[in-house]
């Protein structure tokens with residue numbers, strides 16, 4: 001199983017992920033504001049494909065053209081390298 005990142009590892013990883021931060025309940029999260037609602041939905045569809053490929057799935061909250069993504073590793077009960085890798089992949093889709 002993938003290990004939970006230490007606080008230092010997590011902080012280091014977050015420094016490499018523009019705009020991502022620690023969220024509630026052992027997550028990392030970021031809110032993106034897209035140009036329109038259809039654009040937000042299109043990015044979410046791409047994110048869904050990437051998540052299936054990775055077999056690692058973000059929590060996705062869509063609020064008009066704002067999309068909040070959060071990641072945690074349920075099996076590990078916290079943030080692992082899988083979440084950091086997932087965030088990096090999602091960042092490429094949303095920016």
Ligand SMILES: C[C@H](O)[C@H](O)[C@H]1CNC2=NC(N)=NC(=O)C2=N1
Nearest residue numbers: 055056057058071072073074075
């Ligand atoms: C078996 C399968 O890999 C697991 O259930 C995966 C699926 N997607 C997942 N996604 C996320 N974000 N965290 C998980 O722990 C997780 N577990």
